[in-house]
Amino acid sequence: MAQPTTPPRPNTIRRNTERTEPRQPRMMRDKASVNGSRLPSFNWGAALDRWFTDQRFTLTLGVLLMVLAVGLLVAFVSYLINGNADQSTVDAGMGQSLAESATETRNWLGLAGAAVAHVFVFRWFGVGALALPVIVFLAGAKLTFRRELLPLQRTTAGLLFAAVWCSLVLGYVVLTTDSAETASVWCGGIGYETNVALYGLFGWGNLALIGFLLFSFVVYFFDVRNLKMPDFSAQRPTKRRYTDDSTFQTFDESEQTDEPENDEAPETADQTPQKYATPIAETPTEIQPNQVSNQPIETPLPDVVTQSSGVAFSVKNRDAISDEPDSEVDVMPTPAFEPDPFEDDDLVAIHGLYDPTLDLPQYQYPTNNLLTDYPNSRKGSVSDDELTANKERIENTLRNFGIEIDSIQASIGPTVTLYEIVPAKGVRISKIKSLEDDIALSLSALGIRIIAPMPGQGTIGIEVPNKNREMVSMRSMITSEVFSNSKFDLPVVLGKTISNEIYIADLAKMPHLLMAGATGQGKSVGLNVLLTSLIYKKHPSQLKLVLVDPKKVELTLFNKLERHFLAKLPDSEEPIITDTKKVVNTLNSLCIEMDNRYNLLKDAGCRNLKEYNAKFVKRRLNPEKGHRFLPYIVLIIDELADLMMTAGKEVEQPVARLAQLARAIGIHLVVATQRPSVNVITGLIKANFPARLSFKVTSKIDSRTILDTGGAEQLVGMGDMLLSSNSDIIRLQCPFVDTNEIEELCDFVGNQRGYEAAYALPEFVGDEGGQGDDKDVDLDNRDPMFDEAARLIVIHQQGSTSLIQRKLKLGYNRAGRLVDQLEAAKIVGPFEGSKARDVLVTDLQTLEEMLKRLKRE
Numbered sequence: 001m002a003q004p005t006t007p008p009r010p011n012t013i014r015r016n017t018e019r020t021e022p023r024q025p026r027m028m029r030d031k032a033s034v035n036g037s038r039l040p041s042f043n044w045g046a047a048l049d050r051w052f053t054d055q056r057f058t059l060t061l062g063v064l065l066m067v068l069a070v071g072l073l074v075a076f077v078s079y080l081i082n083g084n085a086d087q088s089t090v091d092a093g094m095g096q097s098l099a100e101s102a103t104e105t106r107n108w109l110g111l112a113g114a115a116v117a118h119v120f121v122f123r124w125f126g127v128g129a130l131a132l133p134v135i136v137f138l139a140g141a142k143l144t145f146r147r148e149l150l151p152l153q154r155t156t157a158g159l160l161f162a163a164v165w166c167s168l169v170l171g172y173v174v175l176t177t178d179s180a181e182t183a184s185v186w187c188g189g190i191g192y193e194t195n196v197a198l199y200g201l202f203g204w205g206n207l208a209l210i211g212f213l214l215f216s217f218v219v220y221f222f223d224v225r226n227l228k229m230p231d232f233s234a235q236r237p238t239k240r241r242y243t244d245d246s247t248f249q250t251f252d253e254s255e256q257t258d259e260p261e262n263d264e265a266p267e268t269a270d271q272t273p274q275k276y277a278t279p280i281a282e283t284p285t286e287i288q289p290n291q292v293s294n295q296p297i298e299t300p301l302p303d304v305v306t307q308s309s310g311v312a313f314s315v316k317n318r319d320a321i322s323d324e325p326d327s328e329v330d331v332m333p334t335p336a337f338e339p340d341p342f343e344d345d346d347l348v349a350i351h352g353l354y355d356p357t358l359d360l361p362q363y364q365y366p367t368n369n370l371l372t373d374y375p376n377s378r379k380g381s382v383s384d385d386e387l388t389a390n391k392e393r394i395e396n397t398l399r400n401f402g403i404e405i406d407s408i409q410a411s412i413g414p415t416v417t418l419y420e421i422v423p424a425k426g427v428r429i430s431k432i433k434s435l436e437d438d439i440a441l442s443l444s445a446l447g448i449r450i451i452a453p454m455p456g457q458g459t460i461g462i463e464v465p466n467k468n469r470e471m472v473s474m475r476s477m478i479t480s481e482v483f484s485n486s487k488f489d490l491p492v493v494l495g496k497t498i499s500n501e502i503y504i505a506d507l508a509k510m511p512h513l514l515m516a517g518a519t520g521q522g523k524s525v526g527l528n529v530l531l532t533s534l535i536y537k538k539h540p541s542q543l544k545l546v547l548v549d550p551k552k553v554e555l556t557l558f559n560k561l562e563r564h565f566l567a568k569l570p571d572s573e574e575p576i577i578t579d580t581k582k583v584v585n586t587l588n589s590l591c592i593e594m595d596n597r598y599n600l601l602k603d604a605g606c607r608n609l610k611e612y613n614a615k616f617v618k619r620r621l622n623p624e625k626g627h628r629f630l631p632y633i634v635l636i637i638d639e640l641a642d643l644m645m646t647a648g649k650e651v652e653q654p655v656a657r658l659a660q661l662a663r664a665i666g667i668h669l670v671v672a673t674q675r676p677s678v679n680v681i682t683g684l685i686k687a688n689f690p691a692r693l694s695f696k697v698t699s700k701i702d703s704r705t706i707l708d709t710g711g712a713e714q715l716v717g718m719g720d721m722l723l724s725s726n727s728d729i730i731r732l733q734c735p736f737v738d739t740n741e742i743e744e745l746c747d748f749v750g751n752q753r754g755y756e757a758a759y760a761l762p763e764f765v766g767d768e769g770g771q772g773d774d775k776d777v778d779l780d781n782r783d784p785m786f787d788e789a790a791r792l793i794v795i796h797q798q799g800s801t802s803l804i805q806r807k808l809k810l811g812y813n814r815a816g817r818l819v820d821q822l823e824a825a826k827i828v829g830p831f832e833g834s835k836a837r838d839v840l841v842t843d844l845q846t847l848e849e850m851l852k853r854l855k856r857e
């Protein structure tokens, strides 16, 4: 038997099942394979995780805790009433029989109640012990109803402090009134003993210490940072949320946050609306956009809130206030010299960082048990017989062709086993590569892939499919440490590598993904895996999905996420886009969103979305100037081929434009197709998708189209795939997630409180609206901005709606109408899909003459 230090014997086979684990000494590995006794190790961590996340377990535990809380309350109250009588019984403890003690106990919950209460009430907290049942009850309720009645952590901290503090105050009173005999049960041991210990030192100063303790707690608990004098003339800041398009509610800040009432000067409307809308109302009010009244809210909080209270509020509120000077809104005038509060560091000091997740503060991330645990997933391990047989066949085949090898090492992956061969000295690698087909034939298995040489190693790899493959469950990916601890912005699980490592990528860095694969090879499952990873990791305020599904059936289940994660055109009814015309409009709308976001970034002086959001979170960007927290947008297109067939350039151009420019502003594309031919994956699209993934395809040509190399035609299907990223090719097994798992996940998210509607993308007037049939356009009724828009277009020689929109600060609809009028006046040419229109007037002088003529007519 070989010793660990001995160099590998020629032609020996070694298993390498788990690269992630430290490698065993050779001796042990050989032993394991000789005996053939590879015992499956039981995963205690996963079993415990399963147990604790099982909803039946949490429900049972929750109810148990609530019952326990009631029991503790009864025991404590009873002890406070009868405690003096029970003390001696409990203290007598082991000195007498249990039955004897039990009969003597006066506690309503018998000896057990008296004993527990004796510890918590008498020895520790006194009357403050009553905090304990409240904490236990809240914890039980959280487990039972899966929502918090009160913020558990914060309430627990507050109650524990209250218990100790009460004990200290009462301890002081008991000590100074010399009533320990009768009243020590009320203050408990902590309060009494502490006061006794300190009284000798400080005397009545104890009270000052206790008072200071309270002060320090308040400072930290409520994050008080200064003691400015309260301005009683100030009106209280209010916070508002829309209930529907026409009305919105404001509600008192103090209802929502645990912060102390803000005693700062009144905030003006140009401060971030998460904390304050406008100092309009003293009391909770329901406000019509054009009129503000002081009626208290009678309706409870709406079941929905707007996308980002930041964005929506600032827009609507601006309309309500600035467009209606005579309205009843009493806006506090802002003196001209007053500094922009958004340049004032104090905002964070006063209100803390902006938290986008407060849009949906009670949102619960999906739990692991929504996904199925496939217990037999590791069943497909490769037997020693299979390994030895393959090894011998590889050796024999190579020997038949005159190739000698030094050693073979096997790495068993979930779908294929990689045999790494160290050829004998003098053997040319190209010779082995040229024998690819012969080796495949002799191993009589599909899916042999030869990697010669293995990048970074002096070996040759031969991948042979396993007879029984391992099912990689999505649950095992989600529960893995790498995924749970991943700090990626948009973490997506892609699968398991040949060495059984979990492969996670950051979509934000990829920054787009092109996916191909013949029908039935796992593309839809792959898209579901990607969506599942994102939904597990992101809060609805941080991520929006635009789902395009020309096949109409693949992504329907995600409908339920409409009010949480989906984004769509404002006039569109279906949250999942299936109609080609709507797809074109949506893509163009995303281009407008991209332009808008670039403008916001420019104004903010930021280079990318991360910097921008970080600045917004620090309250350095003013929502009144259009700034808002920008969620990531992930566009998923399931089946590009259909779209390219029907809309060609109209789809290609915006897709390419988005792929080219959108990475910095947080729009990422995942585009899938079953036909990876050059007329679907055009050069323009391909050039802008550096990360590409291929499931099994039907021909080497298809493989080349998608990956720039062959190999994908030799995959074995069912989620077996090749990922090409930064010129590396990695073979992965995609995890499996079934439709009913997706259904459970979407139900879990969809049944929670969501936004009032899907995230609204900017309006885009498609070709029907933008075609500009000049017969319908009345040039006598020109837009007041007509001349200005015409000059702009001619100066820039660019007939684009978004240029007008940006430079003249107009809404999309109005800019669209202006372009129609410009077309009717023959200043710009007709609509040409997503391309900018031709400008028909070449210089300003000609334009001015045209404008004069128009005025005379």
Ligand SMILES: Nc1ncnc2c1ncn2[C@@H]1O[C@H](COP(=O)(O)OP(=O)(O)OP(=O)(O)O)[C@@H](O)[C@H]1O
Binding pocket: 471, 472, 517, 518, 519, 520, 521, 522, 523, 524, 525, 526, 674, 718, 719, 720, 733, 734, 735, 736, 737
């Ligand atoms: N990762 C995987 N692990 C195990 N089995 C898989 C995996 N992916 C797909 N399969 C199997 O292959 C079948 C087809 O997968 P899928 O529906 O994703 O194919 P597709 O490429 O989207 O096909 P189409 O283009 O026709 O929609 C699945 O029903 C499943 O049985």
